[in-house]
Every structure is written in structure tokens, then in C-alpha cells.
Amino acid sequence: MEKPSSIYFQPEILKQMKTHYKQAGGMIYLPDFLGEKMYGTILEELEKSKGKKEKIADRFSYEVLKHEELKRIFSSPQSLEMLGGVMGTKIKNVEIAIRRYGHRDYSLIHDSEGKCKRVEFTFLLMRKWNTAWGGHKVYICEGEEPRLVPLAGNGLLLIDTENSVNCTPLCPEFSVQRIPGKRGPTKGILCKHKQMNSFVQYVNHYAGKEKLVMVEGFIH
Amino acid sequence: MGKLLSKWMNEELFGTEKIKILAREFKENNPFPHILIKDFLKEEKSKELLTELKKERFEEKQSDLFSLSQTPDFAATENVLLKEFYEFFCSKEFTKLMQELCRIKLKGGVDMAGSLYEDADYLLCHDDQLEGRKIAFVYYLSEGFREEDGGALAFLEDQGGKPGKMVERYFPLWNSLMIFEVSRKSWHEVEEVLTSKKRYAIGGWLH
Numbered sequence: 001m002e003k004p005s006s007i008y009f010q011p012e013i014l015k016q017m018k019t020h021y022k023q024a025g026g027m028i029y030l031p032d033f034l035g036e037k038m039y040g041t042i043l044e045e046l047e048k049s050k051g052k053k054e055k056i057a058d059r060f061s062y063e064v065l066k067h068e069e070l071k072r073i074f075s076s077p078q079s080l081e082m083l084g085g086v087m088g089t090k091i092k093n094v095e096i097a098i099r100r101y102g103h104r105d106y107s108l109i110h111d112s113e114g115k116c117k118r119v120e121f122t123f124l125l126m127r128k129w130n131t132a133w134g135g136h137k138v139y140i141c142e143g144e145e146p147r148l149v150p151l152a153g154n155g156l157l158l159i160d161t162e163n164s165v166n167c168t169p170l171c172p173e174f175s176v177q178r179i180p181g182k183r184g185p186t187k188g189i190l191c192k193h194k195q196m197n198s199f200v201q202y203v204n205h206y207a208g209k210e211k212l213v214m215v216e217g218f219i220h
Numbered sequence: 221m222g223k224l225l226s227k228w229m230n231e232e233l234f235g236t237e238k239i240k241i242l243a244r245e246f247k248e249n250n251p252f253p254h255i256l257i258k259d260f261l262k263e264e265k266s267k268e269l270l271t272e273l274k275k276e277r278f279e280e281k282q283s284d285l286f287s288l289s290q291t292p293d294f295a296a297t298e299n300v301l302l303k304e305f306y307e308f309f310c311s312k313e314f315t316k317l318m319q320e321l322c323r324i325k326l327k328g329g330v331d332m333a334g335s336l337y338e339d340a341d342y343l344l345c346h347d348d349q350l351e352g353r354k355i356a357f358v359y360y361l362s363e364g365f366r367e368e369d370g371g372a373l374a375f376l377e378d379q380g381g382k383p384g385k386m387v388e389r390y391f392p393l394w395n396s397l398m399i400f401e402v403s404r405k406s407w408h409e410v411e412e413v414l415t416s417k418k419r420y421a422i423g424g425w426l427h
Contacts, residue, residue: 056382056383057344057345057376057382057383057407057409058344058345058346058347058382058383058407104412106284106344107284108284108285108344109284134340138284199284201284202287202342202344202412204340204342204412205340205370205412205414206340
């Protein structure tokens with residue numbers, strides 16, 4: 001049965017993760033979530049996978065991919081038990097979408113979003129990515145600093161979008177590179193909704209043909 | 221032509237017959253009423269405006285929808301020429317002209333600010349709808365833009381309340397004024413700038 005790195009199943013680590021998640025106000029980032037070999041194999045398969053382009057211009061633009069094994073990893077009883085253990089709750093259901101973002105792709109916050117209580121997770125798969133290319137998953141909430149999901153492959157972010165109370169950016173040490181020639185320091189993403197919402201920043205032309213895969217899910 | 225109009229505008233533009241032609245074009249253009257008026261201002265005015273606009277404080281702005289730089293609203297600018305340009309758009313003469321051209325009743329009131337799109341900046345698809353906005357306008361002060369430089373204003377058709385396929389694109393043309401009717405169907409976007417050239421414009425809404 002497929003499952004995340006064994007380190008995340010060790011009782012002591014699990015206890016630490018639970019404490020961290022609670023102290024951070026419903027938020028945790030788990031690097032090297034999958035074993036190195038498994039991650040490499042899935043990434044390779046996804047690179048060869050032909051996606052289905054989906055676009056509603058005022059909502060999103062990306063390719064939808066299918067990968068049953070990856071879905072099973074996140075919905076396996078072991079994973080759900082582990083994630084539930086971190087969150088301190090029993091997980092009933094997980095919704096998963098595998099999306100590929102390349103040049104001109106994005107997702108926007110929509111007015112209809114953000115009303116149901118949920119914990120979101122984001123898992124990234126990519127070869128190389130420059131932060132100046134866009135493609136960040138960004139969480140925003142009125143009056144708070146934006147939280148950028150680090151653009152690193154094999155990292156899982158778990159975030160309670162309803163009850164999160166910690167106002168610290170997810171990774172304060174994580175700086176976003178600038179496109180050469182642009183002025184000024186990197187600015188935060190403006191907040192415009194009371195509820196915490198997320199979007200995927202537009203991928204600009206510097207990405208060329210590079211793409212990143214994002215597994216986006218909701219835990220109910 | 222009124223005194224204020226003739227001070228600013230290219231005199232070849234607005235005879236009675238010319239207005240009728242432009243009004244017809246505005247109404248008939250798809251996917252929603254719009255028109256691009258070329259050589260809108262007297263050439264020396266457009267050059268002066270760009271010089272003064274570059275002196276303004278541009279603030280970088282980012283959200284899920286856009287990455288661009290913008291000045292504060294010109295209603296509060298201390299720049300004499302930009303203030304005059306704002307007052308020109310607020311004037312009864314210009315309001316009357318726009319009403320005749322667009323066949324849209326205006327209450328008066330103008331939102332106006334400078335915008336700057338640099339390399340990789342963009343504005344994703346939206347409809348501009350906000351209470352009171354009747355006509356959107358963009359006056360281009362972008363020098364030397366070609367189609368391959370990006371930064372085009374693209375119009376998308378409406379498909380059952382959602383934006384559909386793109387049907388019209390206008391790349392930023394020096395000294396041209398784009399105006400379009402704001403409605404639930406006025407889906408538009410500014411395509412990503414693909415060059416180090418700077419896409420300056422003055423834009424806003426007539427109420």
C-alpha cells in the first residue's frame with residue numbers, strides 16, 4: 001500500500017506535528033512528504049501524462065491530470081489516520097484534484113468560495129522552478145500577511161482555512177525572486193476577503209515550457 | 221467643437237458626421253459596445269502627458285487578479301497637467317460628447333489613474349462591474365508597442381454569464397483612446413507584457 005515517508009508515522013514525530021499544527025493555528029508544512037524513489041517515479045509519470053486543459057477565464061486555467069496511485073496515497077486509511085492525527089480530528093472525506101500549471105495558467109479567488117469549513121492541503125511536484133515565474137499557492141486573509149506555499153517539490157502544506165489564527169507568514173524566510181528590471185522590493189499580495197482564501201499566482205512567460213504539478217485537496 | 225475639447229483633442233475627430241460614424245461603430249462592435257479612437261489628443265498634449273505621468277508615484281499592486289503599478293486617483297494629484305486632463309474628462313463638454321458617442325446617460329463623476337504594466341505584468345479576466353461605472357476608458361501612452369510585446373487588451377464573449385472565447389484584441393497604440401460599455405458582459409483582460417518596454421496608460425471609469 002502506498003503511503004508517505006515512514007518518518008511521519010513515528011509516534012513521537014506525529015505528536016510533535018500535532019503540537020506544531022495546533023500552535024501554528026491550524027497550519028503545518030511537511031517537506032519530503034513521500035519517499036524519494038516514490039516521488040521521482042510519480043513525477044516522471046506525471047510528466048509523461050497528457051492533461052486535459054480546463055479554463056474559465058474569470059476562475060482558472062490549468063490542465064487536469066489523472067494519477068490513481070497519487071490519489072490513493074492521499075486517501076489511503078494510513079494517510080487519513082496520520083493527517084487526522086496531526087489535525088486532532090477524525091477525517092471523514094478527502095477531495096483531491098491533480099492540476100498542472102504552466103505559462104498563462106492561474107486560479108482566482110471566487111466570490112462563491114470560502115463558506116464551508118475545511119482544511120486544505122497542497123502538494124507540489126516539479127523539477128526546477130524559479131520563484132520569479134509565479135505559480136505560488138497563496139493564502140490570504142484580511143489584515144494578515146500572505147502565506148506563500150514554498151515552491152519546492154515533495155512538500156505538503158496542511159492549512160485550516162476556516163479556523164487558522166496565526167498571523168505569521170508561513171515561511172518568513174522564504175523570499176520571492178524578482179523579474180530582472182522590475183523595481184522595488186517584493187510586495188505582499190493584497191488581501192481582499194475576510195475569509196482565508198487561496199489562489200495560484202499567474203505563471204508568467206519566464207517559465208517557458210516548464211510546468212509544475214499541484215495536488216490540491218480539501219479535508220472535510 | 222467646444223473650447224476645452226479643441227484645447228485637448230485632435231480636431232479632425234469630432235464633427236457631427238464623425239460622431240455619428242464613431243457612435244455606429246461603438247454600438248456595432250463585438251462582443252460588447254466599444255471603440256478605439258486613434259490619434260485622440262493633439263500630439264504635443266500626449267507627449268506632455270507622458271512626461272508628466274512618469275513623474276507620478278507608481279505603486280506596485282498584486283492580487284490574484286493582477287500584477288501592475290498604479291498612481292493614486294488623479295482627483296488628488298498635484299501635477300498641474302494631469303489635473304487639467306482629469307478636469308477635461310470631468311467637463312460637461314466631454315461628458316456630452318461621450319453621451320452622444322456611446323448613447324449612455326452619464327451622471328458625471330470620473331475615476332482616473334495612471335497605470336504601468338512592466339515585463340510579466342497582467343490583468344486577468346473580469347467585467348469591471350461596480351456600482352455607478354458606465355463607461356470604462358483607457359488612454360494609451362505606450363511607446364513602440366508591437367503585437368509580439370504583449371499587453372493587448374482582449375475582449376471575451378459572454379457565454380451564459382461566464383467569459384467565453386476571446387473575440388477581439390487591441391495592442392496598446394500610442395495616443396489612442398479605448399472606451400467600452402461596462403456591463404455584466406464586458407469580460408476583458410490585459411494580456412501579459414512580454415517585453416521590457418513600459419506600457420503606460422491613463423484609465424478609469426465614467427459614471
